[in-house]
Amino acid sequence: MQLTISSLHKRYPGVAALDGVDLDIRSGELVALLGPSGSGKTTLLRVIAGLLHADAGRVLFGENDATGLSLRERNVGFVFQHYALFRHMTVAENIAFGLRSRPRAKRPDKASIARRVQELLQLVQLPEHGGRYPDQLSGGQKQRIALARALAIDPAVLLLDEPFGALDAKVRIELRRWLRKLHEQTGQTTLFVTHDQEEALELADRVVVMRAGKVEQVGTPDAIYRSPASPYVFEFIGRANVLHGQVINGRFCAAGVTLDAGGVVDGPARLYARPHDVQLAAPGADTLSLQVRGVQRLGGRLTAEFALGGQALELETLNTAAVPLLPGEHVTVRVARYRVFPT
Numbered sequence: 122m123q124l125t126i127s128s129l130h131k132r133y134p135g136v137a138a139l140d141g142v143d144l145d146i147r148s149g150e151l152v153a154l155l156g157p158s159g160s161g162k163t164t165l166l167r168v169i170a171g172l173l174h175a176d177a178g179r180v181l182f183g184e185n186d187a188t189g190l191s192l193r194e195r196n197v198g199f200v201f202q203h204y205a206l207f208r209h210m211t212v213a214e215n216i217a218f219g220l221r222s223r224p225r226a227k228r229p230d231k232a233s234i235a236r237r238v239q240e241l242l243q244l245v246q247l248p249e250h251g252g253r254y255p256d257q258l259s260g261g262q263k264q265r266i267a268l269a270r271a272l273a274i275d276p277a278v279l280l281l282d283e284p285f286g287a288l289d290a291k292v293r294i295e296l297r298r299w300l301r302k303l304h305e306q307t308g309q310t311t312l313f314v315t316h317d318q319e320e321a322l323e324l325a326d327r328v329v330v331m332r333a334g335k336v337e338q339v340g341t342p343d344a345i346y347r348s349p350a351s352p353y354v355f356e357f358i359g360r361a362n363v364l365h366g367q368v369i370n371g372r373f374c375a376a377g378v379t380l381d382a383g384g385v386v387d388g389p390a391r392l393y394a395r396p397h398d399v400q401l402a403a404p405g406a407d408t409l410s411l412q413v414r415g416v417q418r419l420g421g422r423l424t425a426e427f428a429l430g431g432q433a434l435e436l437e438t439l440n441t442a443a444v445p446l447l448p449g450e451h452v453t454v455r456v457a458r459y460r461v462f463p464t
């Protein structure tokens with residue numbers, strides 16, 4: 122199911138939780154809503170679910186305007202961070218819940234429900250666990266059952282709010298890969314909230330970066346990482362060198378650096394570059410001669426820090442053996458990719 126979100130606004134006293142959000146989610150996409158705490162991710166998910174009504178704006182499911190509809194009428198599957206399984210029901214009863222509580226005319230018969238529950242238990246790889254109670258499951262298993270329960274009603278969209286947030290790091294990574302595979306099997310349009318950039322970049326087809334109730338950038342993980350559209354995204358995702366300087370006659374200038382400013386107008390500016398885009402090079406046009414301030418080798422990765430006036434520039438490479446960098450040495454580097462933003 123395709124989702125179209127247009128001009129959503131939601132205010133709480135003193136804060137715009139959603140401040141004009143537009144978003145198109147294609148049918149079958151797995152999309153991550155990524156942003157720091159308070160950026161509006163959960164509010165957006167709840168408005169899409171129909172758990173919360175926006176002050177203004179529209180939510181379309183396919184061609185249909187769902188803005189005024191309730192959660193049930195929208196037919197969405199929702200999974201919360203904290204396992205919301207019913208403790209007094211078995212796993213099978215939990216999964217069947219959404220189907221059993223349909224109005225009689227739309228309720229499948231008992232045998233069909235039992236079949237569907239078994240299919241879902243297979244899908245989430247817990248075929249033997251139907252008779253257990255939630256307290257007899259691990260945290261990761263509970264979340265898989267919560268997902269099965271959300272899928273039972275064949276939802277138009279699946280909405281996941283930090284589904285792995287309460288789990289330890291190892292289980293989180295396992296479940297994240299499992300969810301990706303599951304998504305490839307089901308092709309379910311899925312939107313999930315996370316504040317974990319690694320999770321978003323690894324799992325999603327596209328990432329929506331949020332900031333203070335607004336969408337800051339939408340793109341594939343690769344595009345978000347390699348071509349951040351703003352200093353905010355540059356600093357929020359991955360590591361970034363930041364050099365403060367001036368654009369003078371179209372060139373970015375800072376402590377001996379002068380590089381093409383990429384069309385940024387003259388004035389105070391900042392240059393952003395990923396550490397792995399700072400590379401050793403033979404002297405030439407646009408290379409910099411810098412003194413090594415420190416070198417660190419960690420887990421097959423080498424990081425070197427260069428002094429640049431009062432500022433610092435980091436280089437990172439996986440080629441630890443081939444790079445004989447020593448503190449105090451002068452070397453030539455090239456900033457292979459960077460972006461200049463006006464300050």
Ligand SMILES: Nc1ncnc2c1ncn2[C@@H]1O[C@H](COP(=O)(O)OP(=O)(O)OP(=O)(O)O)[C@@H](O)[C@H]1O
Nearest residue numbers: 133134136138157158159160161162163164165316
């Ligand atoms: N019920 C509420 N009453 C008042 N303010 C709220 C309410 N719910 C959310 N807010 C505010 O709206 C803003 C967005 O909150 P939201 O929960 O959507 O952010 P989030 O990005 O999901 O954060 P987190 O990662 O911490 O869950 C925050 O400033 C929050 O304090």
